[in-house]
Amino acid sequence: MIDLETVHDTRAGTRFHRAIAILLGCIAVLAATLGAVQLHRSQAETRAATQAARLTADLGAGIPVQAMTLAMLGGFVQDAVTRQLEGSTRQYIGAVGADEAAVAAGVAEQLAGERLVEIATVMGATPDASSGLPAYELRLLTLDEASMLREVGEQNRLIDVDVATASADSGAAVAGLSVLALAGVLVGLASVLGADRAGRATLAMAWTATALAGVLLMTALV
Amino acid sequence: MALLLAVAAIVAAIITLVAVTSSSDASGAWQSALRQEVARGVQAVNDLHYVYEVEAPGAFRVATSEVQAQEYRAAAASAVPAVAAQLDAQAQVLEMSLDVLRSSIEMAVPAYALPDGGYDTLGRIADRLADPARVARDPDAAMATGDAAAVRADRLMDSIIIVGLAFLFGALAQTFRQAQRQLLAMGWLALGAGVAVALMGGLVR
Numbered sequence: 001m002i003d004l005e006t007v008h009d010t011r012a013g014t015r016f017h018r019a020i021a022i023l024l025g026c027i028a029v030l031a032a033t034l035g036a037v038q039l040h041r042s043q044a045e046t047r048a049a050t051q052a053a054r055l056t057a058d059l060g061a062g063i064p065v066q067a068m069t070l071a072m073l074g075g076f077v078q079d080a081v082t083r084q085l086e087g088s089t090r091q092y093i094g095a096v097g098a099d100e101a102a103v104a105a106g107v108a109e110q111l112a113g114e115r116l117v118e119i120a121t122v123m124g125a126t127p128d129a130s131s132g133l134p135a136y137e138l139r140l141l142t143l144d145e146a147s148m149l150r151e152v153g154e155q156n157r158l159i160d161v162d163v164a165t166a167s168a169d170s171g172a173a174v175a176g177l178s179v180l181a182l183a184g185v186l187v188g189l190a191s192v193l194g195a196d197r198a199g200r201a202t203l204a205m206a207w208t209a210t211a212l213a214g215v216l217l218m219t220a221l222v
Numbered sequence: 223m224a225l226l227l228a229v230a231a232i233v234a235a236i237i238t239l240v241a242v243t244s245s246s247d248a249s250g251a252w253q254s255a256l257r258q259e260v261a262r263g264v265q266a267v268n269d270l271h272y273v274y275e276v277e278a279p280g281a282f283r284v285a286t287s288e289v290q291a292q293e294y295r296a297a298a299a300s301a302v303p304a305v306a307a308q309l310d311a312q313a314q315v316l317e318m319s320l321d322v323l324r325s326s327i328e329m330a331v332p333a334y335a336l337p338d339g340g341y342d343t344l345g346r347i348a349d350r351l352a353d354p355a356r357v358a359r360d361p362d363a364a365m366a367t368g369d370a371a372a373v374r375a376d377r378l379m380d381s382i383i384i385v386g387l388a389f390l391f392g393a394l395a396q397t398f399r400q401a402q403r404q405l406l407a408m409g410w411l412a413l414g415a416g417v418a419v420a421l422m423g424g425l426v427r
Contacts, residue, residue: 017397018397018398020397021393021394021397021398022394024389024393025389025390025391025392025393025394026390028386028389028390028393029383029386029387029389030386032234032379032382032383032385032386033383035238035379035382036376036379036380036382039241039245039375039376039379040376040379042245043245043248043249043372043375043376046248046249046252047248047252047368047369047372050253050256050365050368051365053256053259054255054256054259054365057256057259057260057263058259058263060263061262061263061264061266061267064267064271065266065267068270068271068274069270069274071274071275072274072275072278072279075279076282079282079286080286083290100301100302100304100305101301101304101305101308101309104297105294105297105308105312107297108293108294108296108297108309108312109290109293111293111296112286112289112290112292112293115289115338115339116285116286116339118338118339119282119285119289119336119338119339120282120340122336122338122340123278123281123282123285123336123340123341123342123343124343125344127344127347131344131348132344132348133344133347133348133351134351136262136266137266137269137270137347140266140270
């Protein structure tokens with residue numbers, strides 16, 4: 001970006017050459033600052049995108065786990081209640097047909113159904129910290145709708161705000177570096193042209209490009 | 223002056239190289255965290271799916287037959303002989319089917335049997351997840367490694383701004399002859415400060 005030969009040319013010490021020397025120094029500091037900002041914002045963008053993808057993966061695991069636990073509990077309770085209903089039905093039919101054995105079998109089925117509702121509830125219970133399950137699996141099994149919605153909200157915020165902001169800042173810093181590279185070329189050209197009209201015009205353009213890079217730096221910082 | 227400018231350029235190049243490498247390490251660690259997160263989720267869903275949708279329903283079928291058989295036996299105990307025989311026969315059929323069912327369901331064993339009937343689903347999951355053959359994954363640790371590398375890269379890049387000031391003073395010293403010594407001294411000071419900040423930021427590990 002900066003030609004050291006151009007710095008050497010400023011030894012003449014005229015007003016023109018002083019302007020070149022100051023501009024070269026400013027370009028060096030701006031380039032370093034823009035580089036630092038670009039790297040920082042680029043890393044922030046990558047991190048936020050990674051974190052958002054991790055949340056997506058986490059939700060991708062949590063949603064089916066919640067569905068399978070609910071489906072299992074629902075299926076068990078349905079079976080148990082069906083058993084109770086079958087028992088009641090057999091009792092009724094047995095009573096109508098004066099079939100003592102059918103009534104007794106119906107009572108047994110109904111009692112079995114009642115016990116099975118309790119067993120289903122225990123077998124399908126949501127774990128807690130005392131269950132001894134690893135933290136990650138325990139969290140998947142205990143995720144509720146509110147927690148999932150919070151994760152969705154956080155994932156959206158990372159993508160819509162953090163990634164977008166960091167990407168815009170990083171883009172501004174890259175644009176600043178590009179403009180600064182142009183400024184570096186222009187100042188080198190001005191040094192070669194010397195303090196004539198063309199040299200001064202080129203130097204003015206180099207200052208303008210450097211100022212624009214400064215504006216882009218401020219855009220990336222604010 | 224030339225020496226200051228040349229040293230500043232070399233130092234800036236070295237710091238940039240290390241910073242960019244560290245930033246690359248950060249990205250690699252974050253990508254590793256994501257890969258581990260996905261793999262951990264897939265592994266957990268597979269394990270929980272097997273217990274909740276294969277083993278536990280089978281164990282509940284066993285529990286159902288066990289409870290039915292117990293209730294038929296209990297009903298038979300208080301029934302008249304003719305009815306008791308029918309109820310006992312029903313219980314016997316259920317018990318025979320239990321022997322066949324139990325042998326095919328890993329969870330339906332005494333180790334997981336609950337005192338009031340049924341089987342311990344969470345205990346079965348805990349044992350399955352404690353299997354030493356399972357691959358342990360820690361995406362949070364990989365993320366923390368990436369964060370540390372990113373902080374290092376940021377600090378190194380910050381130090382380059384100070385090195386840039388050394389370049390500024392060097393360039394000014396070239397043309398402002400009357401303040402040359404002071405500007406050069408400030409340039410070397412800035413360069414030294416930049417190197418010190420870079421060293422504190424982890425230039426050398």
